[in-house]
Amino acid sequence: MKYLIVGASSGLGRELAYTFAEKKKNLVLAARDDRDLQPIKSDLSSKFGVEIKTISIDFSVIEEINEKILSDNEVLNNLSGVLFPIGFMAEKDDLILDTTNIHKIIFANYVSINYLISKFFQLFKNQEFTIVGFGSVSGLLGRNLNINYAAAKRALESFFESLAFENKKTNFLVQFYTLGYLDTNLSFGKKLHLPKGNVKKISKIVYRNKNKRFLKRFYPFYWSIVGLLLKVIPFNLILNFIKFVK
Ligand SMILES: NC(=O)c1ccc[n+]([C@@H]2O[C@H](COP(=O)([O-])OP(=O)(O)OC[C@H]3O[C@@H](n4cnc5c(N)ncnc54)[C@H](OP(=O)(O)O)[C@@H]3O)[C@@H](O)[C@H]2O)c1
Numbered sequence: 001m002k003y004l005i006v007g008a009s010s011g012l013g014r015e016l017a018y019t020f021a022e023k024k025k026n027l028v029l030a031a032r033d034d035r036d037l038q039p040i041k042s043d044l045s046s047k048f049g050v051e052i053k054t055i056s057i058d059f060s061v062i063e064e065i066n067e068k069i070l071s072d073n074e075v076l077n078n079l080s081g082v083l084f085p086i087g088f089m090a091e092k093d094d095l096i097l098d099t100t101n102i103h104k105i106i107f108a109n110y111v112s113i114n115y116l117i118s119k120f121f122q123l124f125k126n127q128e129f130t131i132v133g134f135g136s137v138s139g140l141l142g143r144n145l146n147i148n149y150a151a152a153k154r155a156l157e158s159f160f161e162s163l164a165f166e167n168k169k170t171n172f173l174v175q176f177y178t179l180g181y182l183d184t185n186l187s188f189g190k191k192l193h194l195p196k197g198n199v200k201k202i203s204k205i206v207y208r209n210k211n212k213r214f215l216k217r218f219y220p221f222y223w224s225i226v227g228l229l230l231k232v233i234p235f236n237l238i239l240n241f242i243k244f245v246k
Contacts, residue, residue, distance in 0.1 A: 002026040002051075002078050003130070004069070006059055006113075007086030009036035011184030012134065012199050016083055017044060019203040026051040028075050030068075031086075032058050059086055060107035062115060070119055081130030081173070081210065082120060084113050093146045102148050109152035114159055121172070128171045130210045133160045135178040137223050140230050141238065164214045175215040177202065180223040194222060 003020055007013040009031035017029055021044040029037050034056035041052040053075065057068045069075050088108035090101040097105075117131055138146055139153030160176040183196045197220040209215050218224040230238065 001080040002028065003080060004028040004030065004075065004082040006030045006082065006084050006116075009033060009040065011085070011087075012179075012182060012202065013083075013085035014040060015199040015203040016085055016206060019200075019207050021048040021050045021052070023207065024048065024050060025080075026078075028053045028055060028079075030055040030057050030059065032056065058108075059112050060088065060104045062107075062112065065112060065116055069116065076123065079124070080128070081132070082116070083130075083132040083206070085134050086113070087134075087136075087149075089146055089149050093148050094144070095147065097148060105148040106152050106155075109149060110155045110159070113156060117159075117163070121166075121170070124172075125170060128173060128211075130173045130175070131163065132174075132206060132210065133157075133176045135160075135176060137178060137180045137218075137226065139178075140227055142235075160216070164216070173211055173213055175206070175209055175212055176217075177206065178216075178218045178223065178227065180218070180220050195220070 003025055005013050005016055005020075005027060008017050008029035013031070017027055017040060020027060027044070027050065029040060029052060031037055034054055037054040037056070041054050044050060044052050055068050055075070057064045059065065086108060088105060090097060090105055093101070093105065113133065120129065120131070133156055135157040136150070136153040138150040139157060143150055157176065157178065160174065163172070163174045179197065179202070180194065181190065181192050181196045182199050182202070184199055202219050205219065218227060
């Protein structure tokens with residue numbers, strides 16, 4: 001059994017690689033910088049005796065996905081699933097962000113994931129195949145920073161919900177986690193009101209659930225309460241409240 005992890009060089013992706021390798025799963029690890037993937041590959045191969053292939057890829061570029069994933073049998077043979085712990089943010093992702101960066105954010109966090117899944121739906125329609133996506137609580141509400149990142153994450157969540165309807169007719173096993181802040185680089189140094197989630201813990205949860213037909217949940221769990229409140233309270237009220245406390 002082999003799994004592809006897109007965004008495997010740090011944070012959650014790196015931890016997922018360790019969790020899956022410990023359970024003797026062979027892996028294909030993808031990220032832009034191969035210098036970060038190579039030490040992970042050496043460590044996992046020597047510790048757990050699994051086969052690891054690395055791909056240096058800019059996932060926001062569809063041609064690279066065609067060439068480095070979809071045209072490589074070394075990646076596709078015996079593939080049992082794909083996980084997308086990729087997260088790409090631009091520095092000043094506000095209302096006046098340039099279109100090149102908007103394109104990169106929307107493609108890396110949404111369009112390319114959608115594209116690869118649609119190809120995998122055709123390629124692996126005759127076998128069980130796991131697909132795991134990771135959203136963000138930043139996608140729950142409009143905001144004044146990381147605007148396009150949040151929009152892409154919201155689109156991704158909607159896309160995974162649509163997969164739930166589609167996979168009733170197929171052998172696809174689809175899971176989606178809406179993540180709150182984790183103890184990784186993305187949230188390093190940020191002042192937060194709620195405790196951060198632990199990547200080791202969520203990696204183990206993801207591994208345990210990888211054969212579920214459809215699962216959608218928050219991690220850490222307390223974000224489900226925030227998510228529920230944001231769904232039932234009218235947006236205007238939330239907006240006025242935020243303006244009032246600021
Ligand atoms: N950390 C948090 O607090 C938090 C909160 C909510 C949601 N999330 C979500 O949880 C997931 C994991 O987050 P994390 O903190 O582990 O992120 P991270 O440490 O920043 O890791 C992101 C991974 O994505 C890869 N990546 C980024 N842009 C890429 C591109 N264009 N092409 C290929 N690979 C790319 C990075 O490698 P390269 O840079 O080498 O490409 C890295 O391996 C993400 O989906 C994130 O959006 C995180």
